[in-house]
Amino acid sequence: MxxxxxxxxxxxxxxxxxxxxxxxxxxxxxxxxxxxxxxxxxxxxxxxxxxxxxxxxxxxxxxxxxxxxxxxxxxxxxxxxxxxxxxxxxxxxxxxxxxxxxxxxxxxxxxxxxxxxxxxxxxxxxxxxxxxxxxxxxxxxxxxxxxxxxxxxxxxxxxxxxxxxxxxxxxxxxxxxxxxxxxxxxxxxxxxxxxxxxxxxxxxxxxxxxxxxxxxxxxxxxxxxxxxxxxxxxxxxxxxxxxxxxxxxxxxxxxxxxxxxxxxxxxxxxxxxxxxxxxxxxxxxxxxxxxxxxxxxxxxxxxxxxxxxxxxxxxxxxxxxxxxxxxxxxxxxxxxxxxxxxxxxxxxxxxxNIDSITPPHALMWTGRGRTPVSMMRTSWTSPEAIYVAIKGGSPSSNHAHMDIGSFVMDAGGVRWAMDLGKQDYESLESRNINLWSMTQESSRWQVYRYNNYSHNTLTINNELQQVSGYAPIEHTTHDTTFMSAVCDLSSVYATTVSSCRRGIALVDKKYVMVRDEISAPADTPSTIRWTMLTPAKVKKIKKDRIELEQSGKKLTLKVVGKYPVRLQTWDTRSPNAYDASNAGTVKVGFESEVPAGATGHFTVYLLPEGSTYDSGKNMPLSQWTENITDN
Known part of the structure; x- marks a missing residue:
């Protein structure tokens, strides 16, 4: 050292x-x-x-x-x-x-x-x-x-x-x-x-x-x-x-x-x-x-x-x-x-001259490095704009969570996909939580807000993400009809999958699409849990969709997958006395299995009220091909 x-x-x-x-x-x-x-x-x-x-x-x-x-x-x-x-x-x-x-x-x-x-x-x-x-x-x-x-x-x-x-x-x-x-x-x-x-x-x-x-x-x-x-x-x-x-x-x-x-x-x-x-x-x-x-x-x-x-x-x-x-x-x-x-x-x-400031031209920004991120939006001037952002990186980074592959989303003047953020440090340090150790075995990862169970990402075989892993953003596309970023999450789930890639796209300035492609090991199936944390109320759960509502606005979460999915919700309360209250939130998503040696793909459409999706744009991630360029 x-x-x-x-x-x-x-x-x-x-x-x-x-x-x-x-x-x-x-x-x-x-x-x-x-x-x-x-x-x-x-x-x-x-x-x-x-x-x-x-x-x-x-x-x-x-x-x-x-x-x-x-x-x-x-x-x-x-x-x-x-x-x-x-x-x-x-x-x-x-x-x-x-x-x-x-x-x-x-x-x-x-x-x-x-x-x-x-x-x-x-x-x-x-x-x-x-x-x-x-x-x-x-x-x-x-x-x-x-x-x-x-x-x-x-x-x-x-x-x-x-x-x-x-x-x-x-x-x-x-x-x-x-x-x-x-x-x-x-x-x-x-x-x-x-x-x-x-x-x-x-x-x-x-x-x-x-x-x-x-x-x-x-x-x-x-x-x-x-x-x-x-x-x-x-x-x-x-x-x-x-x-x-x-x-x-x-x-x-x-x-x-x-x-x-x-x-x-x-x-x-x-x-x-x-x-x-x-x-x-x-x-x-x-x-x-x-x-x-x-x-x-x-x-x-x-x-x-x-x-x-x-x-x-x-x-x-x-x-x-x-x-x-x-x-x-x-x-x-x-x-x-x-x-x-x-x-x-x-x-x-x-x-x-404050009055002469004009909005930026770029609707998308991507940065590489220790914690790669990509952010995209439909407008700088409308509070109703759609905004979505995704991150890669590693849980081993300073202040990091097991939130690799996580995203947030705003649309219609409300935040639909959210992050709980940190818990007050003193509330955990006073309970002897080893908050500043980033090893795989650290008690940091037992804190609900810090592990992948609480974030807008995947949990596979109910395991924690791997601290030693690192997820780069491989590709982006900047066309305003298909702004996207693809992140390789494979090493973050190295103990549970052969490969795992996530793409997120803002399509036609109308809706967000999240596509995951997961290959299970040759000898072991992979149980996938896809979660999105939201402050919205769950109005209906159907076979292939969940309908959300907040502040008079609606969002539909529709799922299309190679393998059958079980849509559901999860409580965000923790049984641990040291965990903060997460009142007013719920996790929505699905579970599914990818058979041993097989590759599955799952696409979630996040559809603001009044929008429809174009199934033709649900392409394999290999076709989201524009390379990352400097901003």
Whole structure:
């Protein structure tokens, strides 16, 4: 493991310094701008305010931050209260408070925000520690304290600055050299991005106190970050899914933006070759109802992602903000002011003319990599649009579930095929569930929401999917009369089938078709269970179809198969005391058997009310032949 990591780090160094020599970066770090230097430098307030005043939308966002700052004036300072093993909620609220108050002071000059920010800074800096055993807590606290220290540097009393500097050094940066805590330097997931961003901000904020030591922290982060940025290759898909994209990628961009400013050059391409393409992934991951494709440990609720404004600027593509502009409305004020990153939307997006943003052209997006995904829709402008998305990958990935081959579907303004998402981590950790082990035998897979029994995929011979398996997306078709993706699930079911492939298609912009082709082993039959989780009510079950209804809309699930099928429903309640309630949901689908040595195929048509299917388009998956191309 250590040899593998060392090789990766050395490769990362080559990538980093292909555009910048180590000595060149060191030299640039020796001539940093004066405070404030992070994200918004001295004198940039006036230009930002001029941009804000030109737009009613941006004015509303600006005023919502100021109003939230006013609300904080009478609240008691934060206290060091952990939930289980985490201080993370406190760290995140500290970042929100300090960021909002510091922004409010810099943009208005009103002393009340400076005084309240100082009070908050001193309170968290006097904590006994920032909980280094869960280093995300340290990273987010360091990020927030560093922004406050830098942005308010010229106005803070020297005694306060001394306390804050010491906390950044002793409670933030110094623990990052402890091998018990700094494993984030060696990983590819969001911990790498969040922790390196926090440490980089701490080092930049206090740089003058010990230039060589802080320089070492920054260069260490630059050696480590490419491990995480490589995860976006080759197309920009983020393995950990929608909400973890918002977390990891936002911190990644924070670090890049801060360094680009102080270095005076853009180092983004030198650190991650295809990182910039990930904006398309995030945009297509949200359906027409504002609900995400919430695979793995992700939540379904979508919301404003300030990082998208950074990407839109880099790519010179305002259409990337088609979904984001809806979240800027007054209706989302409460949600937005709970977003600790909200000021970034102004810092990165105030140049954008919100009213001139047009919808994207592409109705489909496919990404390969560790967790391949494909998303397709009938329209960007209609809330009634059909949206369907499917994933491949492996249960062994960080935050993954046994949801390989799973899909979600929206149509007629409702979600028909859904995902339960994660269960609260503390509720499981407190029951001694080994939640972070990804081995086949891990108790993680006994949690109902995490195994394949609860997802919109197959269960074969009542067995769990194989953690060691990996399912690529083999083919896609982009014709608007037949948008499709084909996923090879064979290795995920290696103990129960000879081969297993799933195709999903959005046909004629009218309905969705899911086709599975399964070959049983020569000596053993395969019992197939096809399930779709839904919040709809089951109105009728007939021989070959199930009729669903919700919110006054109807959907018919019709099944055609080579072998007889038994349509049925399954309860989503679990007998385990540690499992969350899944009230208001039901699983629908069928069971069938593929005889030993035989190959069976099963097609499910998901038909919105009023639509009919074309049986001629139910072709073998081998005829869905267009190869995957770059987005």
């Amino acid at each position: 250590r040899k593998k990591w060392l090789t990766s780090v050395l490769l990362g160094i080559v990538v980093i310094f292909s555009g910048f020599s180590q000595s060149g970066i060191s030299k640039k770090l020796d001539t940093l701008p004066s405070h404030p230097r992070l994200l918004m430098q001295q004198g940039e307030e006036k230009a930002l305010m001029e941009k804000i005043n030109k737009s009613a939308t941006w004015r509303q966002i600006h005023e919502s931050i100021i109003s939230a700052g006013d609300d904080l004036l009478t609240r008691p300072p934060l206290e060091r209260k952990k939930i289980g093993m985490r201080l993370l909620d406190v760290s995140r609220e500290s970042l929100r408070r300090i960021f909002f108050l510091s922004y409010s002071y810099r943009m208005t000059g009103e002393e009340k925000y400076l005084q309240r920010a100082e009070k908050e800074l001193i309170a968290v800096c006097r904590f006994t520690d920032w909980n280094p055993s869960h280093f995300l807590d340290v990273a987010e606290m360091t990020l927030g304290v560093s922004i406050g220290y830098d942005w308010l540097y010229k106005e803070l009393p020297e005694d306060s600055k001394k306390i804050i500097r010491a906390a950044i050094r002793d409670k933030g940066l110094r623990p990052s050299f402890d091998e018990s805590y700094n494993w984030f330097l060696k990983t590819e997931n969001n911990w790498n991005q969040v922790c390196n961003a926090g440490m980089t901000f701490g080092a930049l904020a206090t740089y003058e106190e010990d230039k060589e030591w802080n320089k070492n922290i920054i260069l260490r982060a630059l050696r480590s970050l490419p491990l995480a940025m490589k995860e976006y290759e080759p197309d920009g898909a983020y393995p950990e899914g929608y909400s973890y994209w918002e977390y990891g990628t936002t911190n990644n961009v924070l670090m890049l933006d801060a360094l680009n400013k102080v270095l005076g050059e853009d180092i983004t391409g030198s650190l991650g070759r295809n990182f910039i393409q990930t904006a398309g992934f995030y945009q297509h991951m949200a359906g027409p109802l504002g609900r995400s494709f919430n695979y793995s440990d992700c939540g379904e609720e979508a919301g404003l992602a300030p990082a998208m404004f950074w990407f839109a600027d880099k790519k010179k593509d305002p259409s990337l903000l088609w979904t984001e502009k809806n979240y800027l409305s007054e209706a989302h004020r409460e949600y937005n002011t709970a977003n600790r990153y909200l000021p970034l939307a102004l810092l990165w997006g105030a140049d954008v």
